[in-house]
Amino acid sequence: SVNPDLASERQTASFSVEKLTVWLDGGEEHTQKRRAVVEAIERDPVFSRENQYFQSQNERYEAAVRKAVHLQKKMHEMGWTESGPEFKYIYRAVSGDIAFLLHRIFIRSISVLGSDKQIAKWIPLATQHKLIGSYAQTELGHGTYLQGLETTAVFDITTQEFILNTPKISAMKWWPGDMGRSATHTVVFAQLYINGKCYGVHPFIVQIRSLRDHSLCPGITAGDIGPKMNFENVDNGYLMLQNVRVPRENMLNKFCEVQPDGTYVRQGSQKINYFTMTTVRISLISDEVIIPLMKACTIAIRYSVVRRQSKLKPGEQEAKILDYQTQQEKLLPQLATAYAFHFINDYLQELFNRVYREIRKKNFNTLPELHAFSSGFKAMVTQYSTSAVQICLQACGGHGYSSLSGLPSLYTRIIASCIYEGENTILLLQTARFLIKCFRAASAGQPVPPSVTYLAAVKPGKCPAKNKLEFLSPNIYTEAYQHMAARLVSSTAAKLQDLIQSGVKKHDAWNQCTVQLAQAAKAHCHYITVKNFAETVEKLKTEAGIQKIMKHLCDLFALHGIFSNAGVFLHDGYVSGAQMDMITASYLDLLAVIRKDAVPLVDAFDFTDKSLNSALGSYDGQVYQRLYEWAQKSPSNKQMSPAYERYLKPLLHNTQSKL
């Protein structure tokens, strides 16, 4: 039975939850397919996550391998394909808690960077799990700055082989998933040397473990890097190479090739070698960031209408904590953010598809824009979502801190997304470099991509809104964001220019502006997110109730951003102090409006209880009962600790038995 406090929230929904779900999925057929996949996975006991919170690292790894291997069979049975829409739903259903995720990146990198011949050889072996692949890029001493990688691959013309080496400890590959215990093969990124000349970083397929008995191949040192903040399911590994030889055919050579005589031939951009990272960056935004954020919102909001604490009105019963303004102000902006990011993800997917079509025709012109945007949005989305999940966790008080709430694992997982696939600050600075370039070009009247033409249009001005209601107009707030982003980009460009003109060297000047450059890049992404949300709501053709609540969420997302970053809007007087008070008033008013639909808005994400795996967030809201039942399963409650016999008994046995 559903907790009555939660049930009553559903009776007053101002829109159809089912219709919103279908719209978020992109149509009825998608919803049906998603539910069918999720159901098939959840019915299968192999995929159970019931004991997950009580498992050790070793047990988690073993379960993850079991699931990955079983999934292979299951996909075959069900007719699901790797490249079909099902994989997204499978990933959602297993909550990423499987092995061989890097094996998938191994496959993707060969598909993107390999020749037709290489694809024909390796992809069938990999997709049938006749080998387990990994992707060995990061080194102990080298992360996002790939040009600095130290692993070497020297071409030996006499044997037609590459000789791979780890010249020092900082060059050891470190972090690659599936490599610590599982992988038999990996794509190694190494500096290519031919006749003593370095040609930069290239990818090589290297076998690291025997296919017969899994022992390490000659010249290979490898193992697990030890415990991490999360990802116990993944065997992140290390790898040292000592004179490891691979045939010439093992360098992935769709875009670059070493010919038998040692001639180096390049087709297209060197940057294409990093393209796998760009594709991974975009897919992780949805799978590893937005879905966990939606789950955290679901858990925290459902719990906040079940949990009662203190009295709002004297003499009444204790109030639902979601009725406190401070709790609304913690959670509802995160809910609006989850929707905003769902829509910006669609925007990025479209951009990606457009660019990828061009790349396959070997046209690399649009790659810089995709690179700049995927970098900036990856940084913004991961950073905001990490902080959002943290807020959800803390908003559940002590119980949020229990693993059984599901929130600690969501949080410790999502925070890693700020670091992997490119450290966020470095990514933001790459976006900033692109913006400064476009700003200068646009100011000089040269053509720039449509998304950044606004940069040239910055002018002093004042926000025209005269009362708090006018701040609910998308034109008003979108223009405020646009003005603010353009101002930050142009003023930082000016500071950069001034420094250089005053004699500071270019690279020093750049370094002295980086705090502000990163801020400008974030501001740009924030602006595009607000604009895209407003346009999505504008175009929305569905029932009036959904349109209305989406408009409220869009307003909340926008005004929350102004309220929390007031300084950059007030700075040049575009928004006045009096207007900031109006914005604050509208913002706080919206909280009370959206609060009424908070539960239906998270119900629409349509997570099953099994997928949430949370004692606080289940659909029926029986939180205390479930916390108590789940705690019973803890290994600590199964037997008396040896600590009693060893340490406590000797202390206590002299005390008189009844005090």
Next chain:
Amino acid sequence: SVNPDLASERQTASFSVEKLTVWLDGGEEHTQKRRAVVEAIERDPVFSRENQYFQSQNERYEAAVRKAVHLQKKMHEMGWTESGPEFKYIYRAVSGDIAFLLHRIFIRSISVLGSDKQIAKWIPLATQHKLIGSYAQTELGHGTYLQGLETTAVFDITTQEFILNTPKISAMKWWPGDMGRSATHTVVFAQLYINGKCYGVHPFIVQIRSLRDHSLCPGITAGDIGPKMNFENVDNGYLMLQNVRVPRENMLNKFCEVQPDGTYVRQGSQKINYFTMTTVRISLISDEVIIPLMKACTIAIRYSVVRRQSKLKPGEQEAKILDYQTQQEKLLPQLATAYAFHFINDYLQELFNRVYREIRKKNFNTLPELHAFSSGFKAMVTQYSTSAVQICLQACGGHGYSSLSGLPSLYTRIIASCIYEGENTILLLQTARFLIKCFRAASAGQPVPPSVTYLAAVKPGKCPAKNKLEFLSPNIYTEAYQHMAARLVSSTAAKLQDLIQSGVKKHDAWNQCTVQLAQAAKAHCHYITVKNFAETVEKLKTEAGIQKIMKHLCDLFALHGIFSNAGVFLHDGYVSGAQMDMITASYLDLLAVIRKDAVPLVDAFDFTDKSLNSALGSYDGQVYQRLYEWAQKSPSNKQMSPAYERYLKPLLHNTQSKL
């Protein structure tokens, strides 16, 4: 040997690290005593934390009990006393990784709330570990709002006993430390009923486990609440009571008593029952928050001069990451915060001592100020420090995410401090209530404590600074903070007043102002912290080098706060946009200045390698070597996972053995 990149940082220190350490400790004799305690603990293998990162929850608990029991012996041997200064140093040396912390709170609550007779009976038993105590306040459904506790204690006049009950599941005690597996006794907070009348929450000593065989006593259900985000060393537990009888003498009765005939007698304030929490709140600020923050700064800053990434100048070798402005901007404000909080802790200790002297004379007049301040500062310090440690972790890139860096455990531990001993938002609102009261009193010309007289002095005005150097004057920035805090308090008081005058009911009006009230309380605490830092530097009598660098840190702390909260300073024009640019310039300049002394400034915290327990943060900076060596110890590298035989071998054995 020390990594040369780290060694070179120490050669250019602008002050004596040893002298700074001694000053932070409060004098030579304290430093000596601290080092002696730390050395004695670290030399003893029982206290080793070497394998901590590889242990399961059960192993951590067992080790924690072993350490706690051994510590008892050790203290006796060494002549260290519970109440002496040693315990602080012991706690620092064992990094809180011991059992029986709640046992200490059990002792403290009896000392504070018990009569002389109760103290004489229970304290010797407890200090000799002839029983293990816990402190059972929080319930499944009730946290910070103690009046809402549902556990009952009914006085039975015929047997002269209290009958304790858990009337429903939400009333189950949940979270108390040392209760899941260890405790034999606990202080239970329950609603006292005499002849059907409720007298509110009172503390009762209840035995829960047999002293003979540790089995649960009749009427008791208890166990471990399961896995959490950290604190595997602590057996947080649950407790249900069914008609559990304790003698009349087991109610702690220094301030309230039930006489044999059922007469209820109170001496002093009902609030005194929560006084244990206030004392715990203050001691946790130093032990559980500031020390971990200092450790995180030490690890991240040392690592940031060893780690090199990317090139700052073309043609040069890769740069130390601390030479990037963005990295400085992440870490150096956190370092300044650690110093600021060290000094505010002294301020709170003094306030506490003053109030406690009064309370022992049964004068409760100063309790509200102590309560308001300990609440607000607890909230501010824990929240800022949590975010600071998170920044340190993320600033170390991927390696920060490895448990071996030490940062994940510091982070997951410190984040809990935002929740335990009072949820931060609720605490801030208690501070706000006090501030609003004082503001009204002061405005009406009534006397208020000296720390809040500034509230009545708010007037419109403009910051007088004319260039970026003038913003390095403590008077300038302290006044800006004062103005801002007073404005936020007074404008929120005005909003509250307006709402009530417009007919909104008092409690609704309060709720509609809580977002701004919490902001005002934080602003007040921030102001006092800046003021206290500036005054500490002002009074500082030590070598010139230390005075100078402390002044820089104080400036950085203050300007960072303005830079990151620009909106509240710009709002009414007290600071103009042009002035904000000067502040930003001064702030960014300071980063480059303090960067030069960053390593000596963390060295001065004087943490041993064993106490940091970090592969990234050790004194010698051999980070990559240590990461590699420590990873070898992981259980995953000790044997092949059963997953190979079970799942991988069947897949791989059909592949041809060499590809």
